[in-house]
Amino acid sequence: MECQNLSVCGGKFSKPNSPLGIAQCIAAIILSPSVGAWVDYTPSRLRALKVTILVQRLAVLAACACWAVLLWSKDDGASASKLAKWGVLSVIVLLGSVERLAAGGNIAVMERDWVPTLAPAVGDSSLHILNAMMRRIDLICKVLAPGFVTLLPTGFAAVPATAPRSMFWTVAVIAAMSLLSPWVEWISAHRVWSNSEVLQAPKIVERRNTRDEANTPSRTDLSQLLRRKFSGLVRFCQSAVFLPTIAISLMYLSVLTFSSPMITFLLNSGFSLPVVTIARFFSSALEVSATAVMPWGVKTLRNRPVKHWRRIHESEEQISFLEGSDDEVLPEPMNIDKAEVERVGLWAVWWMTLTLMPAVYGVAGLTASPDSHEPNRSGLSLPNPVFSIPLLLGVAFSRIGLWTFDLAYSQLQQTLPPPELRGEFTGIEQSFLSVAELLQWMLTAIMSRPRDFSVLADVSWVAVLGAAGCYAWFIRKRRGHLLHVKISACFEKLVL
Template identity: 35%
Template sequence: MRRENWTDLQRHLHSPSKSYEGYPHLITTNAAGDCFIQCGTGNDSSNCSSIALNVSGSEMPVEEPELEAGMAHDSDGVDMENSSMSETEQVIEPNGMSRSQAFNLYTSHLLSTWNIRQYEFAAIIFTAAAYPDTLTAAAIRGVVRTLASICFSSMVGRWVDQNPNRLKTLLSTISANRLAVIGASILWFFVVEPLNGIPPGAMFRPSLGELPSRLVMKGAMFGLILLLGILQNLSASGNMLSMERDWIVTAASEDGQPYDLTHLNAVMRRIDLICKLVAPILISIIVSAMGTRIGVLAVGATSMMSWGIEIFCAKKVWTRNPKLNARKLVSGRVEHENVIPNIPSRTKWRQVSRALHRYGQDFKNYFSSQVWPASLALTMLHLSALSYEATFITFLLSVGFSLDLITVARAAGSIVEISSTIVTPFGVQYLGKARNHGHLHGEVRAGEESETALLRNESPDLKGRTETGLERLGLWGISWQLLNLVPVILAVWSLSSSIPEASLPHLVSRLLSTITSQPLLAFVLFFFLSISRLGLWVYDLTTQQLTQTMTSSARRSSFTGVENSFISSFELVQHLVAIILNRPEQFKWIALMGWTAVALSTVIYASWVWRMRGHLVHWERLGKSCECIKIRLDR
C-alpha cells in the first residue's frame, strides 16, 4: 500500500466512529471475533501489515510497511508447526494474560531454567571426575565459556531483536540448548572416567609424541564438549533474553492487573532462584549415590524428556495471546546501521569488518540508552567475590569452616534471595504511591495537579507510579546490600591471621577485637552476608524491569546482550585477581575490592536516580517531621 493510502487508513482507524468504509477488501476476522485490517490483497503479502481489533474495538500495535523492509518473511517453519491447528481451534484470549497462559509460561520457563542450572553445575562435577588431579581442565572450561559470552552475547541479543517471530525465536533457543546438552551428555559418558596409568597432570603437559591414543581421543572429546558448552551457554542466554526481555514484556497485563510486568518478573526470578538452589543438590545426590555416569544419563534424559513439554507450553501461550501472535516490529534502521561503505564486497575482510561494526554498534546503542547507568551499576556488582561462589567458599574452607556449615549458610542465603521475589512487588506498589516525585523519564512530573487528582479519587498514572516505585526500591536494595557487607568485610579481615592488629586503624582494631570468637565470627559473617543478598536481588529485579520498560523494544535484547558481556568481563576480572592474590590471607583485598565495587555501583545508581527524579531525599518532609516532633515535645 502506498504511503498516502496507509496514512488515510490510519486516520480512519483513529476516528471516533471507527468507520472502515472504503476498505472492505482489507477486513478479515478470525474465530475469536477479532478484526484484522491488512494492506495486502490477494495472495501478495510481500508488503502486508495488519492491525488487530479485539471485540471491544481497541487497536493492537500497527506495523508500517516501511518498517518491514529488511524483515525476514521466513515464517514457514512456524506456519508448518501450526498447520494442524485450524483457525477455529486457536482460542485467542485478547484481554491480557490469563491464568492458563501464565501457568504454561511458568512451566516452560521452569523446565528451561532447571535444565540450564542442572547442566551448569553437573558440568563442574563431570570435569572434576574426568580430570581429578588437576584444575587446568576446569580453568580452561571457565575461560572458554567466559570469553564466548563476552564476544557473542550482544550478537545473540541482536538476533533475538531482529527475528520478527517470537515463537520461532524461543523454540530455536530451546532446541539448540537441548541438542547441546544431549550431545554433551553422550560425550561426557565416555569422558568422565579417569584414565588409569596416566601420571597426575600428564594429560596437559606431555610432548605430542608421547601422547597415548586414548588420551588423544579423550582430549578430542573434551574439546567437542567445550564447543557444545559454548552452544549451550549462548542458547541459554538467548532463551533468557527471548523469555524475559521479549515474551513477558509483550504478554504482560497492564500495571495493576494480576499478571502485570512486576508480578511476572518476580515469579520468573523466583523460579530461577529455586532451580539454582534445588537442581545442584539433586544432581549431587544422584552422582553421590549412583555414580558419575548415572548422573550423566540423568542430565541427558531430563533434557530429552522436557524438550517436548517446553515446546508445547510455549506454543500454548503464543497461540492464546494476540500480542505474542503479532509479528514483532523490526526497525528499518538496523540494516542501515550495519552497512559499511567503501569496502569491497565478497571478501572475508568485509565480513569481519561488518561483524566488528555491529559489535561496536551494539555498545554504542547501549550507552545511548537512558537507563544504561543503572544497568552498568548492576553489572559491576559481579566484581564482588562476597557471595557463595567458588572463590569465597574456597577461602572459608581454608580458614577452618566446615563444609556442612557453609552448606547451611548457603541454603539460608538462597532462601533470603527467593524472599526478594515476594518483597519486590509489594515494595514497588508501596513506594510508588509517593506524590510530587520530581521527574518521569527526565521530565518534570506534575506536583499539585497530581495531589489534586488523588484528593478527587482519580487514578494517577500507573506507569509513572510503577517507575517511581522501581527507582526508589532499587535504591533501597543496593544501599541495603552495601551496608550489610560492612560487617562481612570486618569479619573477613579478622580471619586474616597474617594481619597484625597494630597495622589497622584504631577503630577497626576495636571492632575486630569484639568478633574474634569463632561462633560469633561465623554468625556475623554468614548472617550479614545472607541478608545482603536480599538487597542484591531486589536491586536486580527493579533494574531488570527498568531496562525492560525504558529501552526501545527493537533493541531490548541486544541491550541485555551487551549487559551480559559486561557481566562476563567483570567476572573474568574477579577470577584473574583471585589467581594473582591466591593465598587465603590475601583474600581480604579481594573482599575489599568487591565492597568498593558495590559502593561505586551505589554511587552510580544514586546519581542516575537523582537525575531521573530530581532528588534522593524528601528534605521538606524530614523538616515537617522534625517540626511535628518539636511540637509534641513542647506539649
C-alpha cells in the first residue's frame, strides 16, 4: 500500500510518479469486488489459486518484455519512435493493473479461503499462528527484495560485457524469476491440496440472485451489473467487518511511514541518507516483530482471567461483573481465540495512535525550526535531536501496532463473513484500501512542499485516531464493553 520510490524532485514530494500507480488504484477500486466474487463462485480451490498465479506471472513477464524493448531500443528523436514508446508504456500500465488484480485474487484464495479452511485440521487455536507465520515470510521478503533488486544493476554494471545495458539485464533476471516461480508455487499448492480432503471438496456456492434477476435474460446489461455491485456493497456495509475495514483503510491513509513523502521530507530537513537508511531498516525489523507480538498477545489474554463491566441489556442500567474470557459472555463457536484476537487488535490500533504522537511533535518541530532546512547529506548526525529522535522512534514503533492490527483484521475477515462471501468481501476490502491509497497520493500531490509535511502529519494522526475510534465502536458493538477493569472485592460487594 505504500509508495516505495524515492524522489527528491527539487525539494518536493514525489507525486504519483507515473500513471501506473493511479491506474492500479482505479482498477482495484472498480474491479476488485468482481475478482473476489469470481473466487467465491469457483468451486475448485486449486483451480482458482492456479489461475491467479498464472495471470499474475504472465502479466509480470509481459511487462518485463515491454521494459526490455524500451531499454534496448535507441531514442532517435523521431515522432513515430516516441509514439511507439508511449504505446508500450500504456501496455505496461495495463499489465500493472492486471497484475494487481491477480495479486488481490491470490490473497482472496490463499489467505481468506485456504488458510481458514486448513486451520481447524491443525488445531483449534492455530489460525492466528498460521497468519503470523505467513505475514512474517511476506514482510521479510518485502525487506530483502528491494535490496536484491537494487544490487542487480550494480552487479551488471561491474561486468564490462553487461555494463552498457545493466538495466536491461536486470529486467531479464526479474523475467526469468517470474518464469520459474509459478512452477514452484503450483507444485507446492498441489502437494498441499492433494493431502487435504477438505481442500479437495468442492465449495458450496450460494447463488445470491433475486427473483427479478432470475427472470431476466442471460445477457448481463450495465444496469444489472451495477445492481449486483451495489447489492454486494450493501451486504458488506451491513456486515460485522465494515467498521474494521474503515479502520484499516484510515490507518493506511497515514504518510507517517518510511515511504517516499516522508523520506523526501527527512532528506530536505537535514537528515543524512545513512541515518534514513538505518531508521528504515530498524522500522522494518519492528514490522517483522509484530508477527511475534500478535501470537504472544493472544496467548497472554487467553491465559489471563479478567473482570469487566458489561450492561446486561441496552435498556437497563444494571452492571454485572463477569469473570473469565469473552467467549463466556458471547460464545463464538467458530474460533475460540476470536475474542482475544479482537482485543489484541484494539490494543494495537491504540498503540499506533499513541506512538505517532511524538512523531507529529517531531515533524512540527522540524518544520518550524529555522536550522532544520540545511541539508546534511553525510555522516550520522541529526538536524535537531530534540525533534528528530521522537520522530524516528515514533514512526518506527508505530509499525508494530499497524502490522499487529493488520493480522487481527485478517483473522476477522477470515472468520466473520460467511464462507461463500469471503472472496467478495476481500475484493471490496481491497477497493477501500485502494481509495485510501489514492487519497494519500492526492494529499501529497496537493501539499507537495516539505514545509507542508506538518499538515500531512496532522491529517495522518487524525486519520489513525479515527481508525481507533471506528475499531473501538466495533468492539463495543460486538462485546458490549471496551475495557477490562480490575476491581477490588469490597467494591464488587458494594455494587452488587
